Amino acid sequence: MTPTSGGVGTRVTLSIISSGFSLEGDYRIRWSPAATFDESKTIVLAEGSVPKGGHTVVATFTVPEARYGAHYIQFAPVGRVDPVNFQFAVVPSLKVNPTSAQPGTVLSVKGTGFPSNDSGMLFLGGNVTGTRVNTNQAGSFETRFTVPTAPPGEHKLFVDIPIVHAESGIATIQILPVVKPVPSQEAPVVPSSEPKTGSEVRYTFVPIEDHHPPHEPIPIAPMGHSFGIWGAKKVTFSWNSVSDSSGVTYTLEISRNVNFDQLGDGAQRTGLLETSYTATIEPGTYYWRVKAVDGAGNESYWGYARCAFTVGELSSLLREFGAVIKSIFPPG
Incomplete structure (x- = not known):
């Protein structure tokens, strides 16, 4: 079966080759969220017939609307040999229309292949937009989103539902510059206070200040990783490079919650010159960001x-268990 994972709407080719017996007769290609193929949750994706004496079946179908995670595909000969099961992983897909717009434009955003009956915030780049999405039983949603004021260029749009694979469910939009009449971009000049010599007039050029921020860095790792089972571990944070004519430094923050209000000692690093930083992290679950x-x-x-990352998973579990015990049986 090719491919074995993809978003809703992916075209899949299923090839069955039998070397010991004929596959002749009718067959169905069935889809189910469970390996038991309960009739109430199973749909038929394709049907066909193998000619007499045939030993090969090649069927193509489209992945139906389905929630995030593992689903099952079955080649089921009608009333003959045992069925053959395959597994397919549905991943999120995010589509936006239009794909390029100026700030203030209302966009249509449609998501499929997300966890069912879940919710999350829509993010543009590294910034929350204030738009919350709620998925249905099939893991789909549709919403509208107003493009905020942001630097022109490509920006990533995604939903922060934690269990979603980091590389999937991302749409790219092109934010266009706002077109409006502007004064000449040449640097203004003012007469100098020095006295004129004959007909000569001297001018002092006043530089234009830079108010354009650089693009946000894109975190690379860790992304949902786990580091060891006990005690503190060294963790290397990495992100993509950002350039600016005036030079760039980076600020890294590491937090125990998504609000970044529990930074703790040493959880913020400023003035970083490289696109990676290694720190020793105590056991726990952490979130991180960079600018x-x-x-x-x-x-x-x-x-x-x-995605959050975990350090010393067993240490964290024991600490949480201890906190629960203390809440049930307070000392004294």
């Missing part, structure tokens, strides 16, 4: 890692 700061002091949007 760029140019030489003029302009700050980019935050780039948020879409």
